[in-house]
Amino acid sequence: MAIASLQDITIQRGDRVTLQASLEIPEGKITGIIGPNGSGKSTLLHSISNLLKLSSGKVEIKGHDVQTLKRKELAKQVTLLKQSELMPMDFLVQDIVQFGRLPYQNNWQKESSEGNQLIDWAMEECRISHLADRQVDTLSGGERQRVLIAMALVQQTDILLLDEPTTYLDVAHQLDLLHLLQRLHKNHGISIVLVLHDLNQAMQYCDHLVVMRKGAIYQTGEPEHIVTSELLKDVFQIQATISNESDKLWINPIGVYL
Numbered sequence: 001m002a003i004a005s006l007q008d009i010t011i012q013r014g015d016r017v018t019l020q021a022s023l024e025i026p027e028g029k030i031t032g033i034i035g036p037n038g039s040g041k042s043t044l045l046h047s048i049s050n051l052l053k054l055s056s057g058k059v060e061i062k063g064h065d066v067q068t069l070k071r072k073e074l075a076k077q078v079t080l081l082k083q084s085e086l087m088p089m090d091f092l093v094q095d096i097v098q099f100g101r102l103p104y105q106n107n108w109q110k111e112s113s114e115g116n117q118l119i120d121w122a123m124e125e126c127r128i129s130h131l132a133d134r135q136v137d138t139l140s141g142g143e144r145q146r147v148l149i150a151m152a153l154v155q156q157t158d159i160l161l162l163d164e165p166t167t168y169l170d171v172a173h174q175l176d177l178l179h180l181l182q183r184l185h186k187n188h189g190i191s192i193v194l195v196l197h198d199l200n201q202a203m204q205y206c207d208h209l210v211v212m213r214k215g216a217i218y219q220t221g222e223p224e225h226i227v228t229s230e231l232l233k234d235v236f237q238i239q240a241t242i243s244n245e246s247d248k249l250w251i252n253p254i255g256v257y258l
Ligand SMILES: Nc1ncnc2c1ncn2[C@@H]1O[C@H](COP(=O)(O)OP(=O)(O)OP(=O)(O)O)[C@@H](O)[C@H]1O
Pocket: 013, 018, 035, 036, 037, 038, 039, 040, 041, 042, 043, 044
């Protein structure tokens, strides 16, 4: 079943069409969006979360047209963590996480005990409880990413969209973040859509892939069913072999066609 669907959408910027797509995002899966620079991955995420005006077509989340949803209602359905998400640096970690409750609050309303429990739970899940009283500007990149994910958990959205969440993290912290997302998806059934540049991480951590090229969708499906040397050549202009280790496919780049 699809949790989100993009129906014949186009995004035009000036006289250029930067995205043209029809797509179904499967519910309860980790969907990876891969493609070369400028292929439209961020544009796709922004259009799902209604941050870009569509030139034509429609985006639905759980059957609701995102353009007709009120801001607070949309915030309960979808969260987008952008490539370089800005946070007020002099705020405390617990305050940032609490921002996730805004769609559920009326002005001046005191947080409910249920809301406070949710905040504690999200901070525990993301292993940032010990950072609650720290200012955001004292955190490492990996810790900041986990704070943003805790905020998204508190927002209780059905879909979590992440644009290149592993950028600027060292390999250990990249894997740590991907394990966290995998755990949230397994334990809580959250549908996750993330842009990844590391093809092997996309192969290992995603159930479903959307492959983009030149502002369009080139292919979708399970990684092991769709990723071939031909796809890697067509889309990424790389020469690569694909090997099978421990029942997982690994991409070994050996040259470029640029
Ligand atoms: N604000 C904008 N105004 C005009 N063109 C834009 C704007 N934002 C993006 N584009 C263009 O839209 C196309 C798709 O960009 P997008 O950022 O979605 O690609 P991407 O696949 O996410 O790239 P990357 O991997 O480099 O982050 C590019 O050609 C880009 O130049």
